Amino acid sequence: MRLSTTSLGTIVTLTEDIIKAQKIVKQSHRIVVFSGAGISTESGIPDFRSPGGLWTKYDPSIYANYQKFLHNPEKFWEMQREVTPLLENALPNPAHFACVELENQERLLAIITQNIDYLHQRAGIKKTPIFELHGTGFRAHCVKCRYSISREELLEKIKTEPIPRCDKCGGLVKPSVVLFGEELPQEDFSSAQQAAQDCDLVIVVGSSLQVYPANCIPGIAKDVGAKIIIIDQYGTDFDAMADVVLIGMAGELFPQIVK
Numbered sequence: 118m119r120l121s122t123t124s125l126g127t128i129v130t131l132t133e134d135i136i137k138a139q140k141i142v143k144q145s146h147r148i149v150v151f152s153g154a155g156i157s158t159e160s161g162i163p164d165f166r167s168p169g170g171l172w173t174k175y176d177p178s179i180y181a182n183y184q185k186f187l188h189n190p191e192k193f194w195e196m197q198r199e200v201t202p203l204l205e206n207a208l209p210n211p212a213h214f215a216c217v218e219l220e221n222q223e224r225l226l227a228i229i230t231q232n233i234d235y236l237h238q239r240a241g242i243k244k245t246p247i248f249e250l251h252g253t254g255f256r257a258h259c260v261k262c263r264y265s266i267s268r269e270e271l272l273e274k275i276k277t278e279p280i281p282r283c284d285k286c287g288g289l290v291k292p293s294v295v296l297f298g299e300e301l302p303q304e305d306f307s308s309a310q311q312a313a314q315d316c317d318l319v320i321v322v323g324s325s326l327q328v329y330p331a332n333c334i335p336g337i338a339k340d341v342g343a344k345i346i347i348i349d350q351y352g353t354d355f356d357a358m359a360d361v362v363l364i365g366m367a368g369e370l371f372p373q374i375v376k
C-alpha cells in the first residue's frame with residue numbers, strides 16, 4: 118500500500134516535470150547537450166561512478182593517470198583491454214537519437230561531451246559541432262612524437278603488442294583520451310565555453326558533474342540566463358541550480374522531452 122502510494126506519487130511528479138521540461142525545450146532554440154558516461158550505459162558501456170562502474174574495479178589514480186601511464190603503462194592497458202571491446206560493439210541508444218531529433222528540429226547549438234565513445238557521431242549527428250572535452254577513443258597517438266594512428270591500426274597493434282609502441286620512434290602509443298593530469302584539448306574547451314555562453318538551454322544527460330573543469334559548463338550557461346535541465350539516474354550535486362531535474366534512465370526520459 119505504502120509502496121503503491123509512493124510509486125503513484127513519483128509517477129505524478131515525474132509527469133509534471135516532464136511536461137515542464139518539454140515546455141522549456143519547446144521555447145529554446147540554441148540548445149547545448151552536455152553528456153557524460155551515463156548517456157552511454159544503456160549502450161553497454163559502464164560509467165565510472167555508479168555502482169558496478171569502472172572505478173569500483175579500477176582505481177583511477179592508478180589506471181587513468183597520465184604520469185602513471187608513462188611509468189607503468191601495463192595498468193592502463195589492463196583496463197583498456199576490458200574497455201576496448203565494449204567501445205567496439207556499442208551502438209547508440211534512444212538518448213543519443215534524441216540529440217539527432219533536436220538537430221533535425223534545428224534547435225541544437227552544440228553537443229559538449231565528456232565521453233570518448235563516438236556514439237553521438239554514430240547516432241548520425243551531421244552538422245552540429247561535437248566538442249569532446251576528454252578526447253576520443255577512436256584515434257590514438259604516440260606520446261613522444263605525436264604520430265597519430267587510427268582506431269583500426271590500434272586494434273591491430275594490441276593484438277600482438279601487450280604495450281603498443283610507435284612504429285616511427287618507439288614511444289608509447291595511447292588512445293587520444295584525456296587522462297587525469299593531462300590538459301583538456303584547449304580548442305574544444307574554448308569552443309564549449311563559448312557555446313555555453315551562447316545557448317538558451319543546457320540539457321545535462323548522465324553526468325555526475327564531478328569532473329573539473331568540464332563541470333563548469335552548466336554554470337557558465339546559467340550565469341548568462343540559460344535554463345538547465347538535468348537528466349540522471351540518481352541526481353547530481355548540482356541539481357539545485359537546475360530548472361528541472363528528471364530522475365531516471367536517459368534512454369527513456371530524454372526522448373520524451375524532445376518530442
Ligand code: NAD
Nearest residue numbers: 153154155164165166231232233234323324325350366367
Ligand atoms: P560519471 O561516471 O561520473 O557519472 C555518470 C552519471 O550518469 C552518474 O551521475 C549516474 O547516476 C548517471 N547515469 C548512469 N547511467 C545512467 C542512465 N542510464 N540514465 C541516466 N543517468 C545515468 O561520468 P561523467 O560525469 O561522464 O564523468 C566521468 C568521466 O568518465 C568522464 O571524464 C568520461 O570521459 C569518462 N567515461 C566515459 C565513458 C564513455 O565514453 N562512454 C565511459 C566511462 C567513463
